[in-house]
Amino acid sequence: MSAIATVDCDVLVVGAGPAGLAAAGAAARAGAGVVVLDDNAGPGGQIWRGAGAGVAAPDARAAAPWLDALEHPRVQPLAGARLFAQPAPGLALAETPAGPLAVRHVRAVLCPGARELFLPFPGWTLPGVAGAGGLSALVKSGTPVAGQRVVVAGSGPLLFAVARELKRHGARVLLIAEQAPRGRVARFAAGLWRWPAKLADALAHRAALAGVPYRTGSWPVEALGGEALAAVRVSDGRRVREIPCDRLACGFGLVPNAEPARLFGCAIAAGGAVATGARQETSVPGVFAAGEAAGIAGLEAALAEGAIAGLAAAGAGEIPAGPRRARERARAFGAAIARAFALRDDLRALARPETVVCRCEDVTRGALADQPGWRAAKLHTRCGMGPCQGRVCGPAAEFLFGWGAESVRPPAFPVRLESLAAAGEVPPGGTEGP
């Protein structure tokens, strides 16, 4: 009855970012047949996207050895393929431009990465205001910013990477506004010697961003403009400054993409990351998770976790000490970031009653304030019910109101009805346990 394209493999890897590439390479070298799905046109994930296609990404050299994993004879990369359902254990459904695709697998490694936390403030929906990482991705793929005045605001080291990318493409970065207080940022910087690669990154950012003001203890309170952004108001808790600009790039840290893991039935840890053990195993036998989806700790953690998960999924016995040590070091870095760049309470007060929180369904903060929880909010205000399925407003509402996320139902992403219809028509394949 299976009318749809079907592939079989030992190990399914979801996501071709650093974690997924490391997992695919490790699993293939350990002898497993691997299929790698990624919903983008090219591999590389958030940092290395475009590096393989000859685009002059600064990280191309670092990315190359990892991208090589996709050349391994036992690895089959599938670009533009988005996982949306798991109709049965050992069977994953992806949507591709050519139609639905079934991947029968014995084990799975979930590496879907993270997304930016975007907090609502008055004016955030104006054209010209964008997610920091989102804008940086747009710029990498050709959106012109040369000569434009840009303010970068939010929190965390990502702001530097984004500012640098914008500057490299000719933007005039007027300010980097970091919400974390000066003391915490200074302590974090002083501790960077423990991660020489990160220290080198930081110094390189600093050199590249010479002349761009970096202000700690500062955050955007309002974006101003009629049709489009004209200025941003930035507060330092005492004074508010108005800065005329063409673009505002905002990012308040990262949130794990836990949807694929929820779809597979994996337990989620406090903080929203997929819960994993020493071998990157999740609560579901045969399913592993690695990278930012399993905890926000940056590139090195993603690479180490991916390698461990790939080995474990391929059935390797011992996990070598190298990646285990790298993982611990990188996670310590992630913890240091979480401490230094914890979000201040002031940010919860930015949205006014009339400020839109859910953009898809036009739901304001005022409409949400009376709701007892996320489910009630969804049912009574339609918050999070639009095409983005709460991916943007969900984490924002969690931050604003302390609501917990809800379970994920298939399809995990909007898919064509014919794809969803196909999901029940493929016989399950691999059923072997771990």
Add this chain to the structure above:
Amino acid sequence: MSGSPSPDALVVGAGIVGAACAWELARAGVRVSVLEAGLPGGGATAAGMGHVVVLDDNEPEFRLAKLSHELWSALAPELPAGAEFTRPGTLWVAADGEELDAAARRAAAYDSRGVAAELLDARQLAEAEPELRDGLAGGLLVRDDAVVYPPCVVPWLLDGARRAGAQVDAGRRVAAIEGRAVRCADGGRREAAWVVLATGAWAPELVPGLPVRRRKGHLVVTDRYPGFVRHQLVELGYLKSAHGTGSESVAFNVQPRPSGQLLVGSSRQLGVDDDAIDHRLLSRMLRRALEYLPGLARRHALRAWTGFRAATPDGQPLIGPWPGHDGLLLATGHEGLGITTAFGTAWLVADMVLGRPSPLPREPYLPARLAGSAP
């Protein structure tokens, strides 16, 4: 103070049925307390399609649905915007000559009982709904059938009940019914002259042996495609699916929401207790919809979910006393029609509490008819 004190009632469950009962009783002067385990309107009421449809498969079903439809219509101007009350009408689609004959008989029957209905031939059907596939025989258009968004009606009804003096306790689960009292899971006990049991498909948990079974249904909602369909579209074979007793069935049933989104149904499944998506059945359901609306194939589905209907052996709801339980009134067993029939049900319940006559015969709905029959 003179005379006997006004009666009081505990309404257990705040889905659309319990909320309508509380609202009706409170406005009639009854002192009402509502006990709801979870989120009001978060049960089957949140999972349903919200099609307010005057079904006519049999006389009792038709009477209760028609009365309820009139009550919905009377209320429509007062409903909050979020209730999204619209009247797209129902277009029953006939696939072949046989179904069209059945449609003609139903058109005549509707007409004779004061429900505006007209028969469409193949060309008129295609004009009314250009996205329907070619080769269909025609249709039956019931103009006044409506569509609502029930999760927003429930809080509105509860607010109305509160204004009339009712007390609403959300997050309080009832653990047992003890005569004219209930014991809550948190240990509290409440007494009242009447206990109205409106816990939908969960009713047998509190009254063991009640002939109510869970009938699971799936629904899918799409992205916004304004104008893609204009009426609630239902295949004429739907009644067979809805009233059949088989363990599993699907039928083509698509509803345009005011947002431009489409709700795609429907499936029925007995003997399944978990609420997970059943991909095999979901596929059958979607294939059925795609047979009628081929253009849906490339439209995007945003989400799928399931819900449980409270099914009774004879397809009629259970409204009234349950033999052997003094003071207990059942208001459950509404299967796939409880959004529609909530207000008629509430009316009957209030009549029973207040000792008033009812505008329609109660017998077909009285639970006693099924006492002794296995669930």
